[in-house]
Amino acid sequence: MDFSQIELIYRAEGNANLVVAIPQYKKVLRLPKANISTKSSSSTATSSSRSLSCDLKGLANTRIPSSEQQEDILNPADNLAYTKLLGTLIGSEYIYVPDSVAIISQTDSEKISSICRPFRPAHRRDKKICGQFGYILPDATLLPDNLCANIQLLPTTNTFAIEIKPKQGWKLTETVNSNLIDLRNSGKCRYCAMQFSKLKNCKISALSSYCPLDLFSGIQSRMETAIHALLRCPQNNLRIFENGNLIYGDHSGSLLFTDLQGRGSLFEKNFKTMVEIVRKALLTNYIHSEETTSFDERSCVLETILKIQQLAEENFAFMSKRSYEDCKSYQVVRNILRKNITTLDDLLPEERYSLSATLMDCSIIITFHEMALEKKEDDFKNSHFIKTEDGSTFLTKVTIVDLDAKPDNHFRKYVNTTNEAYASIS
Ligand SMILES: O=P(O)(O)O[C@@H]1[C@@H](OP(=O)(O)O)[C@H](OP(=O)(O)O)[C@H](O)[C@H](OP(=O)(O)O)[C@H]1OP(=O)(O)O
Ligand SMILES: Nc1ncnc2c1ncn2[C@@H]1O[C@H](COP(=O)(O)OP(=O)(O)OP(=O)(O)O)[C@@H](O)[C@H]1O
Structure with missing residues (x-):
């Protein structure tokens, strides 16, 4: 997805993720955040996610060898598997599984940050979007x-x-x-x-x-x-x-x-x-x-x-x-x-x-x-x-x-x- 050409709207955020809406496609983009002062661990996660396919069908079958796994993060394949597992337990009707992983460039990241700035709650501004990937999901x-x-x-x-x-x-x-x-x-x-x-x-x-x-x-x-x-x-x-x-x-x-x-x-x-x-x-x-x-x-x-x-x-x-x-x-x-x-x-x-x-x-x-x-x-x-x-x-x-x-x-x-x-x- 070429984010420079697409309308993005601040949706909301929690402690760990900031979400923007992509109205044209009825989708959202969920982006991990990290403290402004600390170096993001997700940027390291991204090196794994970059080496993975962006197509989640491929992603679901991808396993990172345990020796390469970073202990303090779950890689996109495991995140996806966990959501799917909850879908099986809870009922898939209630759950949206990510469609794909989007690669976010530095320019995308700056564009998204500037769109979101006026709407972000004051108490959330100690964190910013980090890393170079985000999940695309249907807009609930x-x-x-x-x-x-x-x-x-x-x-x-x-x-x-x-x-x-x-x-x-x-x-x-x-x-x-x-x-x-x-x-x-x-x-x-x-x-x-x-x-x-x-x-x-x-x-x-x-x-x-x-x-x-x-x-x-x-x-x-x-x-x-x-x-x-x-x-x-x-x-x-x-x-x-x-x-x-x-x-x-x-x-x-x-x-x-x-x-x-x-x-x-x-x-x-x-x-x-x-x-x-x-x-x-x-x-x-x-x-x-x-x-x-x-x-x-x-x-x-x-x-x-x-x-x-x-x-x-x-x-x-x-x-x-x-x-x-x-x-x-x-x-x-x-x-x-x-x-x-x-x-x-x-x-x-x-x-x-x-x-x-x-x-x-x-x-x-x-x-x-x-x-x-x-x-x-x-x-x-x-x-x-x-x-x-x-x-x-x-x-x-x-x-x-x-x-x-x-x-x-x-x-x-x-x-x-x-x-x-x-x-x-x-
Ligand atoms: O411990 P709680 O019940 O305060 O929950 C935390 C939430 O606080 P809340 O009380 O809902 O305002 C907290 O939400 P806020 O940052 O307070 O909006 C997070 O959701 C946190 O999850 P994570 O550490 O980001 O994975 C939540 O932490 P976990 O308990 O899920 O690890
Ligand atoms: N699929 C979706 N469709 C529409 N809005 C969404 C979707 N996913 C997330 N959002 C919006 O974005 C907000 C932040 O997302 P999310 O709750 O995943 O963030 P978080 O940082 O993990 O939250 P928390 O602090 O509770 O752990 C949600 O509260 C919701 O308003």
Whole structure:
């Protein structure tokens, strides 16, 4: 892809990656970041990725001999294999696998940095895009053409996408954590406790009333409370996109909460409809009936994520007895990939924990557009159609993004940050 000729738009970023949209192709380009002050390890990664084919079909079959593997990074082939593995476990309907690896020149890198500069959150500017490659993926904030075929969408309304980073949906107890973490009898879940250390460390300016336990409860009133809390105080847990443009979140130039209500056709209808779509989409099972996942019952996205997250809960005692090097290696993930697993039963406890660490940090994107025609009851067998209480029908899609593998020192870091969080509660 010749990036000098293509329109690129700042999409969003997290701790490790910056993403730009490529509207012309309904794709995004996900670029690794590194601290401005440190020399990027991904530039070394690039030497491996350059020697690999840019065609991911070839890439999937490419193995770098272990003697050449760098311990502290996963190469593109392993990253791809890990995402595919999660697709098998979770259901490929919910996941986008990268289409290709794009080689990024110094000129591309400068162009992208300058496009993104005005929109980047202030607290993310200590990092910049690094290395010479990025992943091209379908844009999850837009509806894919094959889903829209033969469906008349309301032309006067826009496509909206709500992204939620739900975080840990299960509660740590003294029994689970084998007294490794002092919970101070606070009764708070990890996310709620983390709000206090984040406030203390000036990562946030106000406490959020969002609680993942409400979102994952599946109970209508609690889920609505959670979604409203995210809307009022999005932090890095909620973003809203309109036709692929980021309009609400933690970026520079975001709309304010008070601006949202008067914005666009969706918001004129009021928040109620949007909250209803998000809630219903999170509880819908989108897995095609012919597709089998390693879970016996086919589940909605919330249940699927929670089940994998709970592997950490189940294996906490095991993890707490193990001693770990405090270095950023990926041995556990490499072991998982070597196994060619199709079911969770094939995994060792530390491997189960590792998968769960990924799902405790993923994001869910719910994309929707109002449909033009009244649908007959029969049409609702299509799980992508969601009918709201006001009688409107929406075409919807749910995608899980940020399914990165976590390094071997994750558990150690998790225990430290969780202890700090509970100790910060005032
Ligand atoms: O430990 P947590 O729960 O604070 O999660 C980290 C996230 O913090 P959060 O609390 O969501 O703001 C953190 O997000 P932010 O930088 O705070 O937006 C990262 O996602 C981090 O992952 P990685 O180290 O980049 O692979 C996340 O670290 P991992 O725990 O996934 O390693
Ligand atoms: N396939 C996609 N389609 C649309 N937007 C995407 C896609 N992948 C990522 N994004 C957007 O880019 C943002 C940053 O990507 P991502 O979450 O992968 O970054 P990260 O640095 O790994 O995040 P984290 O800090 O949570 O680890 C996402 O939160 C989402 O808004």
